[in-house]
Amino acid sequence: MLPQEIIRKKRDGGRLAAAEIEGFVRGITDGSVTEGQAAALAMAVFFRGMELEERVALTRAMTNSGTVMRWDHLDLSGPVLDKHSTGGVGDKVSLILAPALAACGGFVPMVSGRGLGHTGGTLDKFESIPGYRAKPDRATLERVVKGVGCAVIGATDDIAPADKRLYAIRDVTATVESIDLITASILSKKLAAGLDALVMDVKFGSGAFMARYDDARALAASIATVARGAGLPTVALLTDMNQVLGTTAGNALEMRECLDILRGGPADPRLYEVTAALAAELLALGGLAADADEGRRRFDRTMADGSAADRFARMVAALGGPADLLDRPDAYLAAAPIVRPVFPDREGRVAAIDTRAAGIAVVALGGGRSRAEDGIDHAVGLAGVAGLGDTVGPAARPLALVHARTEAGFEAAAATLRAAFTLAAVTLADEAPEAGPLIAERL
Template sequence: MRAVDVIMKKRDGGELSRDEIAAIVNGYVSGEVPEYQVSAWLMAVFFRGMSFRETADLTDLMLRSGAIMDLSGITGPFVDKHSTGGVGDKVSLILAPIVAACGIRVPMMSGRALGHTGGTLDKLESIPGYTTRLDEKRFREYIQRDGFAMTGQTDAIVPADKKLYSLRDVTATVESVPLITASILSKKVAEGSEALVFDVKSGPGAFMKTVEDAERLASSLVRTGQAMGKRIVGVITDMTEPLGDKVGNFLEVEESIDCLKGRGPADLMEVTYRLSAWMLVAGGVAKDVAAAARMCEEAVSSGKAYDLFERNVRTQGGDVEKMLSLYGTYRSKHVRELKAPVSGYIRSIDAFKIGLAGVYLGVGRNKTSDPVAPDVGFVFERKKGARVQKGDLVATVYGKDAASLDAAWELVSGALSVGPDAPESASLILKEITAL
C-alpha cells in the first residue's frame, strides 16, 4: 500500500480503513514512510477530519506501537486524570494523594511545560532531589506501596505519539480533535488504568478557547475511550483566569502543600475536589459524586492525603525537609510588583497572557529543550472580584533576571482588567460528560 494513495484518499474526504491508517502510523514509526508524507497526511486529517471509527482505529494503532504498562498483581482499581493544560494548573499534585488516600491507585504519567501551559514534571522536579524518571519496575513498586506514582513518558510507551506530536507541532496541525484524542488516549490507556477522568479546559488560557470546542474534544475522548473498554468522564472547566493564587514551578508545589493542609484557594479546591470525586465514582469506591466529595474532603482534613504526598516525595528521591525549608523563601531576587492602575473591581486576569509572560520569566518553555527556572512566577494577592484602590498590590512577579521581567511586563500589565462594577461569580465546572 502506497502512502501517497492514503494521503490522496483523505485529502479528497474519504474514510480510511484500519489498514490504511496502519500504513501511515506503523510506516512512520519504522522509518518506511518519510516525514514529508506524514506531514501531508496530518494536514489532510486536519482539514478533512476523521470519523469516530477512524479516530478509534488511530488511537488503538498508536497505543500498540509500543509497550503497555503491566499492572497485574497490584490490587486496583486504577484510575488516572488528564488535563488538557492551563495556567496555574497544579491539580495533579493535589489530586493524586487525595484519591490514593481514598483507595484508588493512580498511575500518573505526566508531561512538561510547553508554550503558555505549565507541566507537572517541571513542578515536581523543582522539589530538591525528586526524580520523575521511573522504569516500569519502580513505577509498579511505588504504586503498590504508596497508592500513586508520578513519571514521565518513556521511549517504550507509544513511540508513535512522540513522533507524531513533534511533527504536528511544526506543521500547524495540533488543533485537530481526532489527532488530540488519539494522542491523549493512547498514552493514558498505555498506563494500564481501568478508568480515566479528563479535565478539558476552556477559555483564553486553554487549548480549546470556546466551550463548544472543549465539548467536542471531551465528547470525542469519552466516546473513543468507552470504545476501548474504559470508564470515562469528561469535565469541562473554565481557564479564563490562572487557577489558584500561585503560578510557577516551586510556587505551585507550595500551593499544593497548602491545599493538602486544608488551606487552598476556593477556585483550585473546587476543581480538584470535583475531579477527585469523579475518579472515586469511576473507580467504584463511591456511589455518587456527593459521597465521593465527602470522602475527598475527609482525606484532606484527616491529614492522610498530605502524609501520602510527603511519602511520595521521599519515595521518589525528594528531600522533604529541604522542600519545607524552602517554602515561602525559594524566590528569585529579580522581582517586580503588579499594582492596580485604577480603583474598582478586578474584572479578570487573563490566563493566556499570564502564561505567555511566564515563558519569558522562566516558568515555561517554547521548545522542549529549553530549561525552566524553579524559583520564578507569580504570587497573586488579589484576583477576580476583589475590590482594589489605585496602587494596591495585585501580584508579585519573579523573573530569572531583570531582562526577563522587562520582556514579560507588557503581557503582565495587559492581563489585568479593573472596572467600576463587580463581576458575577460563577462555578469553574462548566459541563460534565460521562460513560461509566
C-alpha cells in the same frame, strides 16, 4: 495498501479501514512511512476529519505502537486511575489529586508532561523538588505505585512512540489543532498506562489552549466517546480557565501552594473545587465510591485527616526527594531574589483577565519554555494573583507578586500584567462581575 494510497483515500474524503490505519501507524513507528507522508496524512485528516470508528482505530494503533503497561502481576487492591488536563495557567490539580486518590484506595501511575507555550507542566513542578526522579525505571515505578499508591512521572520513550513522531510533525505543519489527532494523541498515552478509569479536565477561556467553549466541548466529547469506544471508562469535565487556577503560577511557587493546602492550610476555592470534582468522578468510575457525591465526601476526608499529605510525602521520598519536604519546603524549593508587588495605575475591580498573557509573563521570566529543549527557572513566577471581582489598586491589593531573577525581568512582567487586567470603576453601585460556572458541563 501503499502509504500514498491511504493518503489519497483520506484526501478525497474516504473512510479508512482499521487495517489501513494500523499499517500506516506501524510505518510511522518503524520509519517506513516518510515524514512527508505522515505530514500529508495529518493534513488530509485536518481538512477531511475522521469518523468515530477511525478515531478509535487510530488511538488503538498509536497505543499499541509501544509498551502497554500491565498491573495485574502486582495484585493491586484497587483500580488504576488517572486524569488528564488540556492545560491552563496555574493548573496544579495533579499535585493534590494523585495523593488524594491514593489515600482513597486508588493506584495512580500519573504520566505527566512538561510545559510548553503559556501553560505550565506538572513534570516541571515536580522537578522543582531536589532529587526527585521524574523518570524512574520500570521496577521503581511499580514498587512506588504498589507501596505508596501514586507516582507522578514523565513519559518514557517506549510509551506510544508513534505519537511522539507524529506530534513533532504536526507541530511544524500547522495540524496540531485537529480534534481527531489531539484525541488520539492524548488517549494513546493514557491507554498505554493500563488504566481502569480516566477523567478529563478540558479547559476553556482566555488561559486555555482552546479558548472558545464550543471548541473545548467538541474536544471533550471526542475524547470521552473515543475512550469509551476503546474500552476505557471516561468522564470529561469542562472547566473555566478565564483566570489563574489557584493563586500562583510558576513551578516552585505552585508546589508551595499545594504543600500548604495538603498540610491543612486555606485553599483557593476554585482550585479545591476543580480538584474535588475530578476526584469524585474518578472514585465513582473506579468503583471506590457508589457515586460522585460519595466520592466527594471521601476526597474531603482524605484532605482533612492528612492522609493525602502522607501519600504525597511518601511518594516524594520514594522517588528520591527529601522526606521532610512538607515540613520544610523553604529548605528545598528555589526562591527568586526579587519579590515585588505589581499595582495597577488606578484602583478598580477586576472585570476581565487575559489569563494567557499572565502565563506568557511567567514564561518570559524564565519559568516556561519557548522550545521543548529549553531549560527553566523553577523559582520565578507569580503569587497572590488577583481574581475576577477583586478590588485592586495602590491603596488596595496588587495584581500579583512577581518573583523575578532580574530587575529587567520584573519590569517586563509588571508591564505584561498591567495590560492583562481589565478594571471596572469601583463605586457603591457597582457589583462584582459575574464569573461563569467553574465546571460548565460533564460529558
